[in-house]
Amino acid sequence: MARLVMKFGGTSVANVERIRNVARHVKREVEAGHQVAVVVSAMSGKTNELVGWCREASVLHDPREYDAIVASGEQVTSGLLAIVLQDMGIPARSWQGWQLPISTDDAHGSARILDVNGDALVAGMENGGEVAVIAGFQGVNLATGRIATLGRGGSDTSAVAVAAAIKADRCDIYTDVDGVYTTDPRIVPRAKRLDKIAFEEMLEMASLGAKVLQVRSVELAMVHKVRTFVRSSFTDPDAPELKTAGDPPGTLICDEEEIVESEVVTGIAFARDEAQVSIRRVPDKPGIAASVFVPLAEANINVDMIVQNISAEGFTDITFTVPTADFERAKATLAAVKSEVGFETIEGATDVVKISIIGIGMRSHAGVAAKAFKALSERAINIRAISTSEIKISILIDAAYTELAVRTLHSIYGLDA
Amino acid sequence: MARLVMKFGGTSVANVERIRNVARHVKREVEAGHQVAVVVSAMSGKTNELVGWCREASVLHDPREYDAIVASGEQVTSGLLAIVLQDMGIPARSWQGWQLPISTDDAHGSARILDVNGDALVAGMENGGEVAVIAGFQGVNLATGRIATLGRGGSDTSAVAVAAAIKADRCDIYTDVDGVYTTDPRIVPRAKRLDKIAFEEMLEMASLGAKVLQVRSVELAMVHKVRTFVRSSFTDPDAPELKTAGDPPGTLICDEEEIVESEVVTGIAFARDEAQVSIRRVPDKPGIAASVFVPLAEANINVDMIVQNISAEGFTDITFTVPTADFERAKATLAAVKSEVGFETIEGATDVVKISIIGIGMRSHAGVAAKAFKALSERAINIRAISTSEIKISILIDAAYTELAVRTLHSIYGLDA
Numbered sequence: 001m002a003r004l005v006m007k008f009g010g011t012s013v014a015n016v017e018r019i020r021n022v023a024r025h026v027k028r029e030v031e032a033g034h035q036v037a038v039v040v041s042a043m044s045g046k047t048n049e050l051v052g053w054c055r056e057a058s059v060l061h062d063p064r065e066y067d068a069i070v071a072s073g074e075q076v077t078s079g080l081l082a083i084v085l086q087d088m089g090i091p092a093r094s095w096q097g098w099q100l101p102i103s104t105d106d107a108h109g110s111a112r113i114l115d116v117n118g119d120a121l122v123a124g125m126e127n128g129g130e131v132a133v134i135a136g137f138q139g140v141n142l143a144t145g146r147i148a149t150l151g152r153g154g155s156d157t158s159a160v161a162v163a164a165a166i167k168a169d170r171c172d173i174y175t176d177v178d179g180v181y182t183t184d185p186r187i188v189p190r191a192k193r194l195d196k197i198a199f200e201e202m203l204e205m206a207s208l209g210a211k212v213l214q215v216r217s218v219e220l221a222m223v224h225k226v227r228t229f230v231r232s233s234f235t236d237p238d239a240p241e242l243k244t245a246g247d248p249p250g251t252l253i254c255d256e257e258e259i260v261e262s263e264v265v266t267g268i269a270f271a272r273d274e275a276q277v278s279i280r281r282v283p284d285k286p287g288i289a290a291s292v293f294v295p296l297a298e299a300n301i302n303v304d305m306i307v308q309n310i311s312a313e314g315f316t317d318i319t320f321t322v323p324t325a326d327f328e329r330a331k332a333t334l335a336a337v338k339s340e341v342g343f344e345t346i347e348g349a350t351d352v353v354k355i356s357i358i359g360i361g362m363r364s365h366a367g368v369a370a371k372a373f374k375a376l377s378e379r380a381i382n383i384r385a386i387s388t389s390e391i392k393i394s395i396l397i398d399a400a401y402t403e404l405a406v407r408t409l410h411s412i413y414g415l416d417a
Numbered sequence: 418m419a420r421l422v423m424k425f426g427g428t429s430v431a432n433v434e435r436i437r438n439v440a441r442h443v444k445r446e447v448e449a450g451h452q453v454a455v456v457v458s459a460m461s462g463k464t465n466e467l468v469g470w471c472r473e474a475s476v477l478h479d480p481r482e483y484d485a486i487v488a489s490g491e492q493v494t495s496g497l498l499a500i501v502l503q504d505m506g507i508p509a510r511s512w513q514g515w516q517l518p519i520s521t522d523d524a525h526g527s528a529r530i531l532d533v534n535g536d537a538l539v540a541g542m543e544n545g546g547e548v549a550v551i552a553g554f555q556g557v558n559l560a561t562g563r564i565a566t567l568g569r570g571g572s573d574t575s576a577v578a579v580a581a582a583i584k585a586d587r588c589d590i591y592t593d594v595d596g597v598y599t600t601d602p603r604i605v606p607r608a609k610r611l612d613k614i615a616f617e618e619m620l621e622m623a624s625l626g627a628k629v630l631q632v633r634s635v636e637l638a639m640v641h642k643v644r645t646f647v648r649s650s651f652t653d654p655d656a657p658e659l660k661t662a663g664d665p666p667g668t669l670i671c672d673e674e675e676i677v678e679s680e681v682v683t684g685i686a687f688a689r690d691e692a693q694v695s696i697r698r699v700p701d702k703p704g705i706a707a708s709v710f711v712p713l714a715e716a717n718i719n720v721d722m723i724v725q726n727i728s729a730e731g732f733t734d735i736t737f738t739v740p741t742a743d744f745e746r747a748k749a750t751l752a753a754v755k756s757e758v759g760f761e762t763i764e765g766a767t768d769v770v771k772i773s774i775i776g777i778g779m780r781s782h783a784g785v786a787a788k789a790f791k792a793l794s795e796r797a798i799n800i801r802a803i804s805t806s807e808i809k810i811s812i813l814i815d816a817a818y819t820e821l822a823v824r825t826l827h828s829i830y831g832l833d834a
Binding site: 061073086098145 | 433436437467470471473474475477478479481482483485486488489490492493495496497499500501503504510511513515516562563564
């Protein structure tokens with residue numbers, strides 16, 4: 001007997017027929033003797049409809065009202081799944097964020113979960129095996145009593161937070177892919193599904209372009225050590241391989257200790273929507289980085305990769321990346337502080353891609369980076385900038401070489417299936 | 418300065434454009450210096466969509482889940498109206514039933530309101546003139562913390578209950594008609610709008626077929642003496658006649674003391690969807706009425722008009738009406754207890770109409786009934802049964818004579834415009 005959280009996204013609950021399919025997945029786990037809590041998103045399309053009405057009502061709408069409106073989508077799905085489960089003979093009930101409660105801060109529209117009270121869920125599971133169906137994406141700001149939503153990908157975060165609160169053995173994220181791959185299979189057909197990936201690695205994969213799970217939910221899973229399992233919602237719920245005692249097909253995101261022997265490199269991620277900005281001949285003196293990045297932060301521009309080399313003759317160059325959408329704004333922001341910072345020129349490019357090699361194993365292996373540089377050089381791929389962390393090497397190159405670089409790296413680290 | 422509750426139904430809030438029109442009605446009252454709380458229904462069509470999904474999920478669905486699902490419709494409208502009001506520069510916020518709270522019993526799907534806590538509403542009005550936008554049709558069962566809905570016409574009931582809680586000077590029900598008429602204008606073109614009608618009269622009018630207001634809301638208004646004003650939501654919100662100090666066009670439902678001189682007859686109502694059932698030669702002994710009507714009640718058949726005359730030779734006849742939809746079931750129910758009750762035959766008819774003459778003034782006027790009987794007789798309209806109360810005379814006749822009878826009665830009591 002295990003305690004499971006099962007999370008289903010919008011396409012999995014798009015209509016009552018699909019909700020019935022979700023219920024069959026739930027039934028399988030209940031019949032296997034597990035205690036189950038389910039977290040659901042709104043029917044796909046519904047959130048967009050509700051957001052559209054908010055915008056039509058006013059361009060600048062009160063985020064508290066927006067939250068009350070948009071949270072109704074998950075309210076509907078949670079009730080419908082509870083009804084379908086009951087119809088299949090499974091005791092079930094819906095829970096809204098304010099009913100448990102799932103308490104949040106007051107950052108309406110992108111609130112953070114402060115606490116999940118799982119007492120009622122556990123009580124329902126222990127007494128009569130009731131399946132809790134929890135509306136994802138929403139909570140309540142207990143200070144004001146108002147509904148708050150968690151922002152994009154909020155339902156994943158809800159699921160992990162509920163799993164942490166009820167000390168679930170596993171949090172199953174049912175999605176439209178069947179797991180986490182070594183890289184994007186559309187670019188590398190020989191990419192393979194990972195059986196396991198460490199939280200830290202997944203965090204790099206998620207934030208670097210592998211869109212399986214929202215970064216926030218992985219962070220939360222890492223902090224609370226919630227074993228999170230990415231799997232497909234489109235398999236037949238009654239398929240024999242899902243009824244065996246072993247692990248079903250999918251990817252387990254877990255503590256690195258649970259991964260007996262880590263690969264040196266786990267995956268290759270890439271992000272196309274970044275632009276490079278470089279400022280040349282910046283006088284190298286204390287406070288210079290702040291004078292560059294504080295104005296960008298104040299302009300709400302999210303700076304990613306930052307590279308600054310040691311100076312020569314009292315001057316240095318600083319390179320960083322920003323979302324492509326913010327490229328022009330970033331350049332204008334810097335131009336406005338040019339005399340203050342004292343740099344010579346601003347350069348930049350939008351036709352770049354950031355490729356990242358990720359693996360916990362590289363902490364204890366030398367030569368991982370050198371191997372990459374050599375392979376790229378042999379293919380005449382010019383490296384614009386490099387930055388590294390303990391478990392990641394990021395390389396900025398011309399976008400035209402994306403596929404070639406990703407395939408090359410995928411191959412040299414032995415990731416091809 | 419007055420304190421007003423304004424209620425808008427589904428067609429008035431069918432889309433964001435119409436919600437903007439509703440907001441202009443609210444703005445007019447705010448600018449006139451009034452304190453305002455608004456009660457809204459779901460966008461028209463939304464409730465049906467949600468109910469449809471519940472039915473698709475399961476024919477026998479948990480009414481608690483049904484309530485959580487269906488209540489989301491009003492949640493959306495309340496948030497949207499709050500946004501539009503803010504956009505017009507009017508401080509506003511939405512309130513769900515559980516937030517105030519509006520507490521109900523546990524009869525999910527057709528719950529009764531136990532209490533409305535209006536403290537937060539009054540506080541908002543007193544401090545900064547905040548307009549409260551309350552989701553109608555819904556409350557919360559405080560014993561379980563679950564959302565409960567009030568059933569058909571629930572938003573009218575919500576509005577009156579809120580008005581009672583905050584001691585509003587008036588509860589304005591904005592609807593698709595511009596008031597309460599002496600009878601249905603589609604049958605009698607010369608029907609005229611009443612300026613005022615007493616609660617008791619409206620209760621008879623509402624339950625007898627004038628579909629302006631739900632009976633429950635009128636009952637509640639009568640108990641709490643909430644002055645309820647029926648008016649059109651389709652007039653131009655900025656029309657000059659709505660900005661004068663006098664009463665706007667519409668009908669005020671109020672205590673009879675407020676009606677200086679009551680008409681003898683206020684209106685003529687009729688109900689077409691009733692069927693007549695008569696049982697002949699029932700032995701007249703104690704308990705005989707119970708032996709007939711208890712089985713019908715147990716079969717959940719709503720019996721309306723009951724007529725029993727004094728007996729002759731130890732036998733009597735009993736006539737009553739039931740909804741046409743229950744006619745066959747009522748006859749079958751009686752047939753099953755025939756030997757027990759000891760009557761001779763069951764007769765009945767579905768092509769009948771019940772016409773009611775309503776007026777508080779008839780309490781102090783003799784000859785009101787006689788006048789009706791004479792007029793009908795002159796037109797060769799046969800009366801099948803008669804029942805009367807203090808303020809009402811109901812007559813059962815053949816349906817074919819409906820229009821003739823209604824027009825005749827409307828005319829002889831001086832109601833024609």
